[in-house]
Amino acid sequence: MKEILPTAPAHEIVESRMKSIRGLFDRYVVPSYGRFEIAFERGEGSWLWDVYGRKYLDLGGGIAVCSLGHAHPEVAAVLAEQSRKLLHVSNLYYQEPQGRLAQEIVRHIAPGKIFFCNSGAEANEGLYKLARKVGHDAGRYEVITAFNSFHGRTLAGISATGQEKVKKGFEPMVDGFRHVPFNDLEALKNAVGPKTGAVLLEGIQGEGGITSATPEYLRGVRALCDEHGLLLFMDGVQCGHFRTGSFQSFQRILGDAGGVGDFLPDGISMAKSLGGGFPIGAFWVREKYADVLGPGTHGTTYGGTPLGCAVALRIFEIIQRDRLAENARALGDFFHGGLERIAAEVPGVITAVRGMGLMLGFELAPKEEMPALVSGEKPSSLQVVQRLHDAGVLTIPSGERVVRLLPALNLTQADAEHGLRVIREVIVGLAK
Numbered sequence: 001m002k003e004i005l006p007t008a009p010a011h012e013i014v015e016s017r018m019k020s021i022r023g024l025f026d027r028y029v030v031p032s033y034g035r036f037e038i039a040f041e042r043g044e045g046s047w048l049w050d051v052y053g054r055k056y057l058d059l060g061g062g063i064a065v066c067s068l069g070h071a072h073p074e075v076a077a078v079l080a081e082q083s084r085k086l087l088h089v090s091n092l093y094y095q096e097p098q099g100r101l102a103q104e105i106v107r108h109i110a111p112g113k114i115f116f117c118n119s120g121a122e123a124n125e126g127l128y129k130l131a132r133k134v135g136h137d138a139g140r141y142e143v144i145t146a147f148n149s150f151h152g153r154t155l156a157g158i159s160a161t162g163q164e165k166v167k168k169g170f171e172p173m174v175d176g177f178r179h180v181p182f183n184d185l186e187a188l189k190n191a192v193g194p195k196t197g198a199v200l201l202e203g204i205q206g207e208g209g210i211t212s213a214t215p216e217y218l219r220g221v222r223a224l225c226d227e228h229g230l231l232l233f234m235d236g237v238q239c240g241h242f243r244t245g246s247f248q249s250f251q252r253i254l255g256d257a258g259g260v261g262d263f264l265p266d267g268i269s270m271a272k273s274l275g276g277g278f279p280i281g282a283f284w285v286r287e288k289y290a291d292v293l294g295p296g297t298h299g300t301t302y303g304g305t306p307l308g309c310a311v312a313l314r315i316f317e318i319i320q321r322d323r324l325a326e327n328a329r330a331l332g333d334f335f336h337g338g339l340e341r342i343a344a345e346v347p348g349v350i351t352a353v354r355g356m357g358l359m360l361g362f363e364l365a366p367k368e369e370m371p372a373l374v375s376g377e378k379p380s381s382l383q384v385v386q387r388l389h390d391a392g393v394l395t396i397p398s399g400e401r402v403v404r405l406l407p408a409l410n411l412t413q414a415d416a417e418h419g420l421r422v423i424r425e426v427i428v429g430l431a432k
């Protein structure tokens with residue numbers, strides 16, 4: 001197909017387009033996000049183009065959402081095909097894509113069932129309701145989560161999230177959530193009380209700065225939950241869907257430590273990479289509790305539409321056909337090693353490299369220790385992300401001092417090498 005390219009518009013015209021887009025946001029969009037001064041127009045694979053025609057390597061993946069990158073032809077095709085057949089019928093009826101997607105997810109975890117929704121926060125909401133229903137008659141409604149966790153922005157989501165900054169100004173919180181330090185089994189033991197019904201953890205804390213649960217912690221939490229009759233939930237919204245090289249991050253963490261064995265959570269929430277950019281969320285619930293949420297107890301209009309499920313099914317197919325879990329594992333090792341080398345070569349900038357597969361973070365020295373950064377201004381994570389933007393690479397800040405890489409699972413080796421080269425140049429520039 002021949003593309004007819006317009007002649008490059010004069011810089012001022014593009015500039016005024018950027019201004020007019022900004023103007024629309026300033027006037028009409030609720031200012032709840034801190035946005036970077038970039039407006040994107042199109043993408044292809046792991047590359048994005050802004051309205052100036054500037055090209056960026058996307059190592060942020062839309063915050064772990066764009067599992068197959070941008071404008072994947074097979075995703076575009078399934079969207080078109082399914083939309084010509086059936087978009088939506090409501091959950092009053094049966095349709096094949098939802099049943100098949102549920103089967104596919106169950107196949108990757110263990111016997112159980114799936115509830116479909118539209119986002120990560122909503123998937124977690126379903127798990128809180130499941131915990132409340134299971135513990136209802138015993139008065140057990142409390143869910144324990146970890147400090148530095150992130151579980152979404154709904155009212156129960158911010159109540160569950162172990163970070164003060166998301167709660168501030170929205171008190172009182174939903175009753176029944178408490179937080180304990182992550183990877184601290186003793187603290188969790190001490191927090192369990194007669195009202196505790198469940199524990200919810202991320203296998204790898206994403207917004208909290210890319211911190212993995214240790215295998216001992218996961219096993220210890222499972223044993224503790226068994227001992228007290230608590231449900232163990234894993235939030236796999238960011239760390240799931242093959243990102244770590246396994247379907248769920250706990251499978252990778254335990255696999256690396258000798259095997260998953262009989263470890264199994266009671267519920268797992270999913271979203272982000274599941275739909276590759278098409279909004280869809282889900283939770284898996286273990287067989288034992290799979291029928292707790294009976295007719296009329298939970299629902300959502302858009303959950304599991306034929307369109308969303310057809311897209312998610314195609315993404316599953318492609319990930320398996322193209323061995324993208326293996327790719328995530330290999331490129332994860334490549335980035336991890338490369339970042340470690342940069343940290344050693346350029347002292348005083350990168351203080352730690354964390355994560356696994358294509359969920360990685362590098363921690364920066366405090367900005368006061370990096371004269372190249374403007375101290376007293378934005379946190380070092382934001383300033384470094386901005387410098388990477390200027391160098392044509394997109395990454396995601398996490399807290400004050402961590403820069404995250406959450407690229408597409410089909411990132412190529414060549415693009416990974418390019419990305420690492422640019423990161424190195426920017427880091428070298430910070431040491432000066």
Ligand SMILES: *Cc1c(COP(=O)(O)O)cnc(C)c1O
Nearest residue numbers: 119120121150151152206237238
């Ligand atoms: C993004 C995220 C959520 C919330 O997902 P939304 O789709 O934004 O509601 C929940 N948990 C984790 C771990 C996340 O990263």
